[in-house]
Amino acid sequence: MKPDIGISNKHINNSVEILSSLLANEMILYVKTRKFHWNVSGESFMELHKLFEGQYNQLEESIDEIAERIGKLGSKTIGTMSEFIELSSIQENPGKYPNSKDMLKDLLSDHENIIIQLRKDIDESADKNKDAGTADFLTGLMEQHETISWVIRRYLN
């Protein structure tokens, strides 16, 4: 049953599409961050091992909130690995084990790409879809990615 909250079905469907693509990207980034948590090595091993753990825990919370927002908009939420891979624009690198600096660079690039996409999605949600709730929700998520990106950049300077 579609919610009766003053947003047209077309606009709700647009919001669900935006949120589903975001969910897929966050899932892939979550898995990537876990892989780096497991495989990081070198002088800063424990520092980065813990840093990545904090980041994937934060991503896990966001993932749950995104999935539940799709539900709040009256839609079913995708939840299979094949759907996540199909909808995600973030690249996985099977069999590759970068050094710790390249791990940080790779994660930074993914977070920044998500921020760039979110900025477009926020405008589309507010202006085109008239979905202030989703625009606000996405703005909060974008700020979280900005904070993670800032932290990662500090390691790379």
Ligand SMILES: [Fe+2]
């Ligand atoms: Fe662990």
